[in-house]
Amino acid sequence: MKCLARKLGILILFVFVLSTTIPVRALNNFNVQYGNDITDVGGLPYIRWVVEKGWMTLHNNTFRATDYIKKCDLAVILSRVTGRIKNLKNPNKPTFVDVTKISPYYKYIETMKDCLPFEQTSQGLRFYPNNYVTVEEAVYSAIKALEYHKDEWNVTPSQQLKLLKRLEEWNIVDAEEIEPKYLPYVFLYVRDELISLRGLGQEVIGNGKKEVKYAYFCVPKYKISKQELAELLYNLTAPVAKTEEELLEIYRQAFKEVRDFVVYKAPGMSIDQVERIDGLFTCFYSPIFSFVNSGTLGATISREYKYLSLTPEEIEIMLKKAQEIINQIIKPNMTDEEKIKAVHDYLIAHTSYDTDTAVGKSHNNKAYTAYGAIIDGLAVCEGYAGAFELLAQLAGVPAIYVFGLYEGIPHGWNAVYINGELRHVDVTFDDTSVDGKTPKYDYFLLTDKQMGEKERQWDKATYQKDVFKYAVFCEPPEVRDKK
Structure with missing residues (x-):
């Protein structure tokens, strides 16, 4: 395994x-x-x-x-x-x-x-x-x-x-x-x-x-x-996020300007609220510094994030390649499920699991990023899930990164918004065929119950359907559903 x-x-x-x-x-x-x-x-x-x-x-x-x-x-x-x-x-x-x-x-x-x-x-x-x-x-x-x-x-x-x-x-x-x-x-x-x-x-x-x-x-x-x-x-000068929407805007602005460093303070927000937004950018940023302070006026969460071993130039290369992939695999009139399947199959066909990095024999930090999967074709679960999140959203389907556990070990996969429901996709575990290229669908569009039966644990209260409203590269469900 x-x-x-x-x-x-x-x-x-x-x-x-x-x-x-x-x-x-x-x-x-x-x-x-x-x-x-x-x-x-x-x-x-x-x-x-x-x-x-x-x-x-x-x-x-x-x-x-x-x-x-x-x-x-x-x-x-x-x-x-x-x-x-x-x-x-x-x-x-x-x-x-x-x-x-x-x-x-x-x-x-x-x-x-x-x-x-x-x-x-x-x-x-x-x-x-x-x-x-x-x-x-x-x-x-x-x-x-x-x-x-x-x-x-x-x-x-x-x-x-x-x-x-x-x-x-x-x-x-x-x-x-x-x-x-x-x-x-x-x-x-x-x-x-x-x-x-x-x-x-x-x-x-x-x-x-x-x-x-x-x-x-x-x-x-x-x-x-x-x-x-x-x-x-x-x-005195740093921007402040008091709501999830304001924090999302800070991230979006940083990403729009291809900044390789994001820092913020979030007075009055809970750790759960902050992590809901942080999770949307996991494939790009990793935490460098974080603290919760409890002063005279209450707690403030402060965090500093930096690109995961990527330069701004590499981010631009990754985004350009991601859009090229979408142009290649997404066809007119595809359903959301067909789009998700196309992204799922593409990553399995073009990405190999970096076992050496996962077990500590090597230190390929890009394997933990969407860049590792999209550009290098070599990733661990974080890279697979980060790339899936990015490509699915560029295809127009809200998708997020899910932090969780498999048999007590930290693991990352994705949740997607399909037909008004939340479904789970774990590309890493579906990429386990003998030839490494033929996709499996054992972890494709599973319900919470089905995912739980596969030894997955995650914070179900955090990952509800409303989290998709924070999608970065595609319209949120409430906008899509009105069309």
């Missing part, structure tokens, strides 16, 4: 902060340095976000995460984030007494002066361009530059007291250190968890029971690191 392909695991970390979203075409991999330690960028979506946007730069292909940010550099970064860099100001008279026209940062600082921290002195306004930026200063500047919740900036003294009380209720023990003019902005940072809060657990005894009580620090006077600034900018 064929060895079943692994199902890529999703790392779920529980933290106390928001994070995540979608960049433009990805750069080559780069490194991240923490002090003397260097690692690759995997698992750090907010760093990749700001680097690929061109907002923060690399040094020798390395992002120095623990370096601090100078005020002059903050002005440059914010000019990039806001797009003001395209129209830098160059006034004759300097605004700040310590930033003259000969400074290479003069134009950036003058352009961003309305949202930068400064000090009124007897000599005039001072910016202190070479000083390091504190957390409260960075939060103030970024929120102002991006006009985040602008209606909440101006508060009265009595309202300031209420904000402080709220922070204390959230166990922010250093709230009193916040400079009053920065308080509304730091409040937004804490409330919306724009930067990870630092926590300290302390064992306490109450009602005869021991428990751990956490205190949190917003560290307003600490110097902000490049990583923290990246996280702040990331959470």
Whole structure:
């Protein structure tokens, strides 16, 4: 019996902060340095976000995460984030007494002066361009530059007291250190968890029971690191999906632009909701980083996805070949069942099972993708199912990838929408004939009951008929059924 392909695991970390979203075409991999330690960028979506946007730069292909940010550099970064860099100001008279026209940062600082921290002195306004930026200063500047919740900036003294009380209720023990003019902005940072809060657990005894009580620090006077600034900018600018439809649109947009990197955050959505949409793109993307955070305002699922060993160019090649296949095998007036059979038979005739990869003798990562089946003709179950999903949808029949188990081992197959019903197709197991080319139909258009009798287990609540409305390359059933 064929060895079943692994199902890529999703790392779920529980933290106390928001994070995540979608960049433009990805750069080559780069490194991240923490002090003397260097690692690759995997698992750090907010760093990749700001680097690929061109907002923060690399040094020798390395992002120095623990370096601090100078005020002059903050002005440059914010000019990039806001797009003001395209129209830098160059006034004759300097605004700040310590930033003259000969400074290479003069134009950036003058352009961003309305949202930068400064000090009124007897000599005039001072910016202190070479000083390091504190957390409260960075939060103030970024929120102002991006006009985040602008209606909440101006508060009265009595309202300031209420904000402080709220922070204390959230166990922010250093709230009193916040400079009053920065308080509304730091409040937004804490409330919306724009930067990870630092926590300290302390064992306490109450009602005869021991428990751990956490205190949190917003560290307003600490110097902000490049990583923290990246996280702040990331959470202020990254697109958010609050519904399955919005998440689907994020994926569609990324796919339309042939991005090889997709990141998002999904506040208020359940893991099941997120995975319903994730599953539609399994043949293209794999999870790199994921966590569920439970902050003061509830949980947020954040994930980072990357193409499965494919470049954007390979994705384009695969899609072009897939359309050529459909043009070849799909004929006018075919029924949906005939179309599904044509896709099923084509894959069996042109794809071989990559046993060496499945058992770990080789490492053909493309075998886990639709590309492996469509271009290389070599795949494991994920590749078969991913290719079937893509080809069936291009043929006009809603199909999805099903995550499940066979005899307790992770396995993937497909569900299709046929005549108003959900049916299962497992091309991998039908491709078991002696010559490897003659198709079998033991796993073709089976009902839930029939599939269950073949030792398959899957989440039936997730895979209901309504999941087909999220088909990417064909019309959803509700549209088709009205025609």
